[in-house]
Amino acid sequence: MPGDNGRGAEKDVVIIGAGAAGIAAARRLQAIRPDLSILLLEAGDRLGGRAWSVGLPEAGDIALDLGCGWLHGARTNAWTAIAGEVGLAVDHTPAPWNGGRRLQRDDAETHAARAAIGDYFERLESHEGDDTDLAEMLEPGNSWNGQIRAIGTYITGAELERSSVLDYNRYDPGPGPDWRVRQGYGTLICRYGRPVATRLGVEVTRVNHRHAGRIDIQTNQGGLSARAVLVTVSTNVLAAGKIVFDPPLPEKIEAAARLPLGLADKLFLRLANQQALPADTHMLGSISRGATGTYQLRPLGAAVVEAYFAGDLAHDLEREGKEAAFAFAGDELAAAFGADIRKELSVAAMSAWAAAPHIGGSYSYAEPGASDLRSRLAAPHDQRIFFAGEACSRSRYSTAHGAYETGVAAADLLDGSFSRKA
Numbered sequence: 505m506p507g508d509n510g511r512g513a514e515k516d517v518v519i520i521g522a523g524a525a526g527i528a529a530a531r532r533l534q535a536i537r538p539d540l541s542i543l544l545l546e547a548g549d550r551l552g553g554r555a556w557s558v559g560l561p562e563a564g565d566i567a568l569d570l571g572c573g574w575l576h577g578a579r580t581n582a583w584t585a586i587a588g589e590v591g592l593a594v595d596h597t598p599a600p601w602n603g604g605r606r607l608q609r610d611d612a613e614t615h616a617a618r619a620a621i622g623d624y625f626e627r628l629e630s631h632e633g634d635d636t637d638l639a640e641m642l643e644p645g646n647s648w649n650g651q652i653r654a655i656g657t658y659i660t661g662a663e664l665e666r667s668s669v670l671d672y673n674r675y676d677p678g679p680g681p682d683w684r685v686r687q688g689y690g691t692l693i694c695r696y697g698r699p700v701a702t703r704l705g706v707e708v709t710r711v712n713h714r715h716a717g718r719i720d721i722q723t724n725q726g727g728l729s730a731r732a733v734l735v736t737v738s739t740n741v742l743a744a745g746k747i748v749f750d751p752p753l754p755e756k757i758e759a760a761a762r763l764p765l766g767l768a769d770k771l772f773l774r775l776a777n778q779q780a781l782p783a784d785t786h787m788l789g790s791i792s793r794g795a796t797g798t799y800q801l802r803p804l805g806a807a808v809v810e811a812y813f814a815g816d817l818a819h820d821l822e823r824e825g826k827e828a829a830f831a832f833a834g835d836e837l838a839a840a841f842g843a844d845i846r847k848e849l850s851v852a853a854m855s856a857w858a859a860a861p862h863i864g865g866s867y868s869y870a871e872p873g874a875s876d877l878r879s880r881l882a883a884p885h886d887q888r889i890f891f892a893g894e895a896c897s898r899s900r901y902s903t904a905h906g907a908y909e910t911g912v913a914a915a916d917l918l919d920g921s922f923s924r925k926a
């Protein structure tokens with residue numbers, strides 16, 4: 505803001521998007537810069553974005569997370585400490601991939617599958633040289649490739665051909681196990697956002713940064729101005745041009761387009777008779793197919809099944825709707841527990857993240873060669889348009905605590921830029 509410290513603007517900072525990153529940034533700015541006026545604008549009708557918990561009478565105090573559910577790297581995850589501060593309970597039952605209970609046969613086939621998966625990830629993690637896609641690391645003809653493909657989609661939300669080995673190898677959620685919040689990860693993030701001045705149902709459509717000292721923000725509810733803007737919307741929203749930057753910011757849009765959102769959807773099924781399934785046990789739908797669901801039976805003991813679909817399968821089931829997803833899950837559960845299990849189950853809730861108008865998917869992956877674009881996306885423009893969100897994190901992308909960290913980092917940069925201009 506050369507020659508003008510922005511006194512004509514209505515707000516010091518406008519934050520676009522009230523997901524984990526936007527809320528974290530707002531709370532950080534409130535703490536370090538109580539002198540600044542901050543406004544959070546959210547297009548949807550609730551706080552949280554991809555963090556969204558819903559209640560179910562049968563589930564008691566357990567909430568169902570339609571979006572993020574696991575506090576990855578839980579001991580060092582910022583949200584773990586915040587859960588305590590806002591009065592929520594963190595459950596330490598181990599995750600299925602970390603020693604938790606799993607429904608698995610203990611036969612030669614299962615051992616062979618485990619060995620093949622182990623070999624695949626070893627090849628992946630020791631890959632050197634040019635970046636390539638995750639499918640390149642498959643051993644052609646290996647009979648366990650289907651299962652490896654399924655696991656790949658749960659991790660990135662995309663089929664192996666689409667995502668980068670280098671980006672996968674950079675992923676590091678931080679030390680610590682994976683825990684859950686009994687009342688929901690979504691509840692936690694929303695609660696943390698409560699003290700922030702927020703306007704819901706306000707969709708930003710244009711950010712005009714032609715003038716020194718003032719950024720004009722157009723929304724579906726009228727206009728306002730700010731000295732600085734922090735953009736935290738998903739890469740799919742950015743790449744679709746839903747917010748027009750004037751002048752344009754092609755380097756941001758191009759980066760976002762090559763860091764698209766993969767898709768993972770959850771289907772929650774009510775379980776009429778609790779005794780029909782074991783508590784807090786994990787099951788993979790099929791050990792041979794790539795298009796298969798993964799199931800958390802009675803998470804935290806609740807009378808529900810959480811089915812998780814990812815990649816192309818999730819796109820198909822989301823498009824076809826709840827009943828199709830229920831039929832798919834019913835078949836996979838019936839194969840393990842017998843046909844009568846279907847009678848115990850009914851649909852409680854299902855996410856549809858690809859169709860969510862202000863989000864458009866689940867978590868970002870990098871196309872081969874695009875991992876470095878995460879830092880390009882995160883870099884401020886002109887020291888007054890800042891960016892945050894899970895996709896901006898080099899190693900904790902695709903997580904809610906990664907989103908938190910990018911929000912805090914952007915708030916600190918914003919503070920630095922305001923201090924220099926004061």
Ligand SMILES: Cc1cc2nc3c(=O)[nH]c(=O)nc-3n(C[C@H](O)[C@H](O)[C@H](O)COP(=O)(O)OP(=O)(O)OC[C@H]3O[C@@H](n4cnc5c(N)ncnc54)[C@H](O)[C@@H]3O)c2cc1C
Binds near residue numbers: 736741746862
């Ligand atoms: C099914 C699923 C499972 C997941 N599991 C986990 C997990 O176990 N652990 C984990 O750590 N992470 C998990 N994640 C990922 C995690 O939820 C996300 O990484 C994180 O919540 C992203 O936060 P964000 O602030 O970057 O983006 P968002 O949550 O997308 O926030 C951006 C906000 O911007 C708003 N917005 C968009 N456009 C506009 C506009 N024009 N004007 C105003 N507002 C706008 C959106 O409505 C949204 O609220 C999961 C996600 C999904 C979908």
